[in-house]
Amino acid sequence: MSGTITTEDSGGSSSAGPATGGRGSMKSVLIWTAVAAVGAVCWTVLALARGETVSALWMLFAALCSYAIAYRFYARFITYKVLRADDKRATPAERLQNGVDFDVTDRRVLFGHHFAAIAGAGPLVGPVLAAQMGYLPGTIWIVVGVIFAGAVQDLTVMFFSMRRNGKSLGQMIREEIGIVGGIAALIAVFAIMIIILAVLALIVVNALAESPWGVFSIALTIPIAIFMGIYLRTIRPGRVLEATGIGVALLLLAIVGGGWIQDTGLGDALTLSKEWLVLALVVYGFVASVLPVWLLLTPRDYLSTFMKIGVIVLLALGLLIARPVLQAEAITDFAREGTGPVFAGSLFPFVFITIACGALSGFHALISSGTTPKMVAKESQVRLIGYGGMLMESFVAISALIAAAVIDQGLYFAMNSPAGATGGTAESAAAYVNGLGFDTSAQTLAAASAAVQEDTLVSRTGGAPTLAVGISQIFSQAFGGGGQAFWYHFAIMFEALFILTAVDAGTRVGRFMLQDTIGNVWKRFGDLSWRPGNIIASAIVVGLWGSVLYIGVTDPLGGVNQLFPLFGIANQLLAAIALTLCTVLLIKHGKLRYAWVTAIPLAWDLVVTMTASFQKVFSGDPRVGYFTQAQTYREARDAGEVLAPAQDQGQMDQIIFNSTLNGVLQAFFALLVLVVVVHAAVVITRAIRVGQLPTTEEPAVPSNLVEPAGIFPTAEEKQAIAEHERLVGAGAGTHGTFDSGSDRGRS
Amino acid sequence: MTDTAYARGGRAIARALRNVRWYLRELTGEARWDDYLVHCTAHGHTPMSRREFERARADAAEKNPISRCC
Incomplete structure (x- = not known):
């Protein structure tokens, strides 16, 4: 048994799954029938309700019942039948335990680690934007997508990486598909990371611009984190809970404090334009990337993890108590016509692109390979950590969609349409939104911004402010006491906090990738402790995302409107790369008959991303196609005209440049993915011809650990x-x- | 009767709080120090100071960047 061929040799007798005792016991049949029935009723209500009030709880329970069934049956099928997870086999954590990266970790703790690493602003923002098409398309895709695509990807990538001592996605592609595919994947990962960082930063900029309250409380997170860092380093080393408790208390104080200072001189000083915020973020990102992690990154990560868990729990509770009613239509006209102001394009493919992370996220493949698999105690636990973790993320996405669907839809469209369309004032925005066919008035919009104590909510694009309004409405309804302004800024703080954590962690990861890659040709540069190398690589990474961010912020067409599709497509393309790898591996292991498990989501994802990329590159509609857009503005400029929303020649040039750049990036990403897919097809054909091919799977070693597979031991x-x-x-x-x-x- | 019910409830709450504390200490890595002490006792090593231990952990974190997703 060389162990390098296949996984079929292991597992043996207990291949059908864990010992389950009463497999078909009456009690379990009854319970699961009940769950299925509740789920079916919820879905029916959502699908059939028209013109009557629908409670948001139907959405929540439709999702929860679907997750439960998927986890119980489909995830189990994939884990034991398809992948043949084998608990008699030692995991890399057990074999290579070193207490640093290889480390046997309790499954529930690792679930927490993994979830904290995968969940960020994406699942919160995407569904909010997708709500312009109504709540139903988003709900269906978030639930169906996670069950059959997103969670499957996370689970299978994690399993295959675990069987290869925790190799990274790029490494596995290089070794299992080929060197060209590997290089294409490496470039794709790096480029996609830059776009993701820029778009995340853009969301923060849009949420904080002209908001002294927001800027004040977010800025204070930096000294708070540094204080915690010093506390943990010198005052009371290692007392993390204590330090985090103090940090959270200070954080809440910072949110309250923002309300006090906003009308003072300090408030005026902190009323920053988008351009200044870009500069601040770029400087911050650079400094954070070269500072030692203990000083800023690690303590801020504690804060952001606690806030994340806290808000999710509060939101679930808030929804149950407040039981808000959905204000959005099930499916809007924008879904059919593709003329929505939030993002252009029709339901297919753009609702899938926009929701992205909450249903399927390519970025997760980077975390599911590498970090997490090196800590898994037992093979069967990948079901809980990989599949279960992603279900949890999907739940966050559903909550965000609910938050966007329960606010007044006139307000929703006034907030999410670009400034070029709304004109920026309450009066013009109300007129614009009325023109779209939604009821609102300048007074209503002004009252909504007064309720959260912001100067205006008109054209606060990016999703974060909308989500914050939704959350503040749910929380103040559920927990009483008014305080909508506090909850609004609490939600903004919560989003900004973990976007900033993602930005500095991402910058650092990007810097490591760059140093590692350049280190292949210039040895010294690859040395992570070489100061000049750190500084140069950080500056390059920050410079790259900073420029994309600046382009987005100053785009006359609205940065979110223009860049979010690029971000969504990039993320989904990365997922295509990951699912390609999984399909190749299933077939190389001789499991052709189960290859549909990853091949179907892959096929769907390719159809979506390639259609979207094609439309973004070749569409003749200037609202959708980047090049047509550039061409339209170029012709107008040459004829000496100024086309709205541009206001002068400079903005015309800017639109032409931006649209061309976006189009080139879009085409480039799609080509990289096609390179990987074509190479994979060659390997697959070869593997099918001979039945199976050798892979780099590590040989089986018997395990000495006995651990439960799920959260609760049977x-x-x-x-x-x-x-x-x-x-x-x-x-x-x-x-x-x-x-x-x-x-x-x-x- | 009620007395035992209260006592039982109190014990359940105490247990729940203990579990939460256990979970958070594990999640943040605070519990690693305890594990280290157990390890040292089992192997008869003299443990280093907590300050040194936490510095070593911070240095390791420096080289192993955590990734945070979108």
Whole structure:
């Protein structure tokens, strides 16, 4: 058994899954029938309700029931039947334990780590923008997409990486598909990361521009984090909970404080334009990337993780208590006509592109390979961590969609249409929104901004302010006491906090990638402790995303409107690369008959992304096609005209440049993915011809650990653990540092 | 009767709080120090100071960037 051929040799007798005792027991049949029935009723209500009030809870429970069934049946099928996870086989964490990156970690703790790493602003923002097409298309895709595509990708990538000692996505593609595919994937990953960082930063800029309250509280997160860093370094080393408790308290104080200062001289000084915020973010991103992690990044990450978990729990509770009613239509006319102001294009493919992360996120493949698989204790736990983690992210996306769908839709469109369309004032925005066919008035819009104590909510694009309005409405309804302004800024703070964490972590990861790549030709540059190398690489990465950010911020057509599709397509293209790898590996392992598990989502994702890329590059509609857009403005400029929303020749030139650049990037990403896919097709054909091909899977080594697979240990698992304890006895404490906290230690 | 019910409730709450604390300490890595002490005792090593231990962990984090997604 060389172990390099296939996974079929392992597992053996218990291939059908874990010992389940009462597999078809009456109780379990009844429970799952009930879950299915509740889910079916919820979906029916959502699909059939027209013109009557629909509670948001139908959406919530339709999603939850679907997740439960998917996790119980489909995830289990993939884990045990398709991948054949085998708990008799030691994971890399067990074999290579070094306490640093390879480290056997409790499954529930690793679930938390993994979820904190994958969940960010994407699932919050995408659904908010997609709400312009109504709540139904978004809900369906978030749920169906995660079950059959997103969670499947995260799970399979994690499993294959785990079987290869936690190799990264790029490494696996190079070794399993080929060097050209590997290089294309590497470039794609780097370029996509730059776009993602720029778009995330753009969301923060749009949320903080002209908002002294927001700027004040976000700016204070930096000294708060530095204080925590110093506290943990010198005052009370290692007392993370203590430091985070102090940090969260200070953070809440900073949010309240923003309300006090906004009408003072300091408030005026903090009323910053978008351009100044770009500069501030770029400087911040650079400094954060070269500072030691203990000083800023690590403590801020604690804060952002706690806020993230806190807000998600609060939001779920808030929805249950407030039981808001959906204000959005199930499907708007924009879905059919593709003329929506938030982003251009028709339902297919653009609703899928816009939702992105909450249903399927290529970026997760970078985290599911590399970091997380090096810490998994037992193979079967990838079901909980990979599939379960992504279900949780999808739940966040559903909550965000609900928040956008429960606010007044006139307000929604006034907030999310670009300034070029709304004209920027309450009066002009109300007229514009009325023209779209939604009811609102200048007074209503003014009252809405007064309620959250912002100067204006008109054209606050990017999704974050809309989500914050939705959250503030739900929270103040659920927890009483008014305080909509506090909750609004609380939500803005929460989003900005983890976008900033993503920006500095992303800059650092990008810097490492760059140093590593250039290090292949210039050895010195690859040395991570060489200061000039750090500084140059950081400056390059920050410079790249900073320029895209600046282009987006100053774009007369509206940066979010122009860049978000690029971001969404880039992310979905990365997912196509990851799903391609998984399909190749399934076939190379001789599992052609199960290859549909990743091949179907791959095919769908390719159809969506390639259609979207094609339309973005070749569409003759200037609102959709980047090059047609550039051409339209070029012709007008040459004829000496100024085309709205541009106001002068300079802006005309700007639009022409931006649209051309976006078009080139779009085409470039799509080509890189096609290179990977074509190479993969060659490997697949070869593998099908001979049945299976050797892969780089590590040979099986028997495991000495006994751990439960899911969150709660089953009776059989408890028994197995007790049995193992008895056999290993005193020796149990010798492998690793694990025993103190797991089930055994606590019960 | 009620007394035992209260006591039982109190114990359940205490247990829940203990579990939350356990989870958060594990999640943030604070518990790594305890694990290290257990490890040292098991192997008869003299442990380093907590300050040194946390610095070593911070240095390791410097080379292993955590990725945060969109």
